[in-house]
Amino acid sequence: MSDRPTYTLAGETGDWEIVLGLEIHAQVASKAKLFSGASTQYGAEPNSNVSLVDAAMPGMLPVINAFCVEQAVRTGLGLNAQINKVSRFDRKNYFYPDLPQGYQISQFALPIVGEGVIDVDVEPAHGDPAYTFPVRIERLHLEQDAGKSIHDMSPAETYVDLNRSGVALMEIVSKPDIRTPLEAAAYVKKLKSIVVALGTCDGDMEKGNLRADVNVSICKPGAYDKFRETGDFGHLGTRCEIKNMNSFRFIQAAIEYEARRQIEIIEGGGVVDQETRLYDPDKGETRSMRSKEDAHDYRYFPDPDLLPLVLEDAFIEGIKVNLPELPDQKRARFEADYGLSRYDAGVLTADAEGAEFFEVVAKGRDAKLAANWVTQELFGYLNKAELELSDSPVSAVQLGGLIDLISSDVISGKIAKDVFARMIDGEGDPADIVEKHGLKQVTDTGAIEKVVDEVIAANPEQAAAVKEKPKTMGWFVGQVMKASGGKANPQAVNKILREKLGL
Template sequence: MSLIEARQADPKRLIAGATGEWEIIIGMEVHAQISSRSKLFSGAATDFGAEPNDNVSLIDAAMPGMLPAINAECVRQAVRTGLGLRAKINLTSVFDRKNYFYPDLPQGYQISQFRQPVVGEGKILVSVGPDNKGRFEEVEIGIERLHLEQDAGKSLHDQHPTMSFVDLNRAGVALMEIVSRPDLRSSEEAKAYLTKLRMIVRYLGTCDGNMDEGSMRADVNVSVRRVGEPFGTRCEIKNVNSIRFVGQAIDYEARRHIAILEDGGTIAQETRLFDAAKGETRSMRSKEEAHDYRYFPDPDLLPLKFDQEFVDKLAADLPELPDEKKKRFIEALGLSAYDASILVSEKAVADYFEALVAAQPDVEKDGKAAANWVINDLLGALNRSALPIEKSPIKPEQLSEIIRLIKTGVISGKIAKDVFEIIWQEGGDPQKIVAQRGLEQVTDNAAIEKAVENIMRANPDKVEQAKTKPGLAGWFVGQVMKATGDKVNPQTVNIVIKQKLNLED
């Protein structure tokens, strides 16, 4: 990773040590498995969860005489990802051999890209927050490169007391390694960056982003320095498979560096692993440099070349990405930045929300009401039930009808939540449920006045207090709503109560 002075020190992100303040410098190398049915250089399948060594071709096993052949779909997906990162697409790139030995790397080298990657410099805009006032801070993070490479297999050390097993199912799977510049300055920024990157590849459909399955994992480079000083010695934390763990690993590693330096020690450049159970990093091996891998162009693969027309066609077919969708939600539907951020955080959530708005009658479209129901009610119910939104028992059309019944005064907001729960459990048409169960809102002013009068007669002391303390009108509203089973319009009740108490505005 190039040592580039990127951002001015931010006082909010400085860490207090025993002898002064320190700045964390963070860069990330994210390995994202490309969504494709076959591997980068062979026709073997990429299905997750297959029996060990089921998805292995002669090429993956490095049998003599087997030559790699590039998977064109993987190239397309890498270029689409580069476009999504607003990055430079290189029309000519080269595959190199990265030489090192592991038992799960049969070739003895990894086919990767070094000096000439398929994607060059780009950038990601991340939102850090919200703070205690609901505000977000926008931070631009530079992308140094995206290159294609094949994954290694997996060594299993817990299957036998004296032997290690090797599973080559992942060997040869296509990876995009997305390398950031050292622009990140806190664990919160790093988590926001990784979250945004995962959002982008999921919107594009170029990687499923499932970190628990290993299809997206991060190598995190961490160093610390006094403000204004050159970059310090960095350590790399390998293969972190959770956004939360990335944050924990950075915080631990930064504190470890500061403690060593303030005690007069020096930082050893090394590769470390994060122990999630203990919440700490531990040494794995000394850090290799590029020359240790003896990179050279792979003689079995010609340079990868395509023309600008190929890139332009892919660019024209890109979906709307999170930043553009968020901006549209704010400008066209009047949503807050906070609400829009939540709704675009997952493509499936954004799709549901858009279907909900589309299902509303044109004269009654209400983006804010739709957002509130999705964020507060639907996502809450899905979270409690551990269901993805794709399996929501309530469809957008049903939720749209609930909102319409509120807006037209047929039911109250409280009754609407009861209808939501009924549909969640039993399904059905909201309008029919309201009619069959007698849940319609009382609109007869005479009936409302009678209910108010009954409450007042039963509470003469409160009536006297309300004449000097107008805020007590709200207490009467609550009592009337309770007495009528929430079947009256609270705004109408409030008006009647103020009239009865001579509290008109």
């Protein structure tokens, strides 16, 4: 892995750097809400998953969901973070039509999880090498979600659905250690892979079960280094928060736009206002939502209906010893057991489903060949088709069967790509496809020798010149493969050509 590259944006008065901090809201994988027994089922009829507590009926008292506490501790351990044995719930006061209580139960001064750190892998882009950088986690706290305001059912009215009200969220707050749009997307991917591996959040961004608020500010080169030395935020520019991002691509586009917007304001003699903004993917721009509140604006105070949360060492240790294999551990195992590069192992372990798929394909087979087919051919197709691995038309067993045909010289790598395309089209088992379309590789040296003789006889001048320019033998290989319909064994073709051409 190379050193972390410098990223700047050019303005009229010189270069600028971006500073990013992210707040990830991960919905806890729990069938019940944080302070009530109401269901968290997605897609239920509006206002059907609402208890009296969620609706803030008078006299209703919250009762903590112990399973949600366990999930938060599990996540904190997965983030290499400090678990706080004493934490507290606070009331965060603000008004929304979809916030029945008029406040949100959250954690402010004493969160359940403190500081941690994770390593984030950034994939190659635009010719740049891959690299890894650390992101410090500031805190993870539990809080309840608000309901949902619906504005598009009537031109004159807003409807409210409280199904989401009270659903448990883990808010994971990073330090401002992220410096590029690509790093921001990579960080969210890494967090998603961790919580999915832990089973504490399903990571479904389309449903909003994992979403990011991105804090963007700009500064002149060198200012960030001074901030890291002193801890003084005065070295950084005014931050603007882009709310509720649930797409890796949109996260990158929103950051790019917002940074350039702030550069234009400052270079034009203006001042960036601290505010919350929304990203409009159709217009490719951010727009103001409201002025950004500071902590004192929320008038936090301890929730009088909830006692402090006190965790025993045995409770924390019991969760720790039962943690599953996490992405970094899995990547290290893939490197050691399968002999894969750090990059390939990182791609394959980016999510639990992909890692499991690869292990089925690689079982008892050439692991590097399996990795190439999974990461390049299959993942390449899925990315282009904008499909999830769960929607793949090719199963792990089928792809493994294709690799078996290559390894046993039944088909060549080139023919395998044709077979793979037919598998994508739904033709099924690779062995059946090869048999049906007569795609078996020709390994009969006598048959190959006959084709080689014909090609050499038809091209005497090239055959005479090839001794002076041995590299031109590749032309003959291509002609023989073409004449054999791509079925001739490439190794046999090369061997026979060398013998016939005297190389």
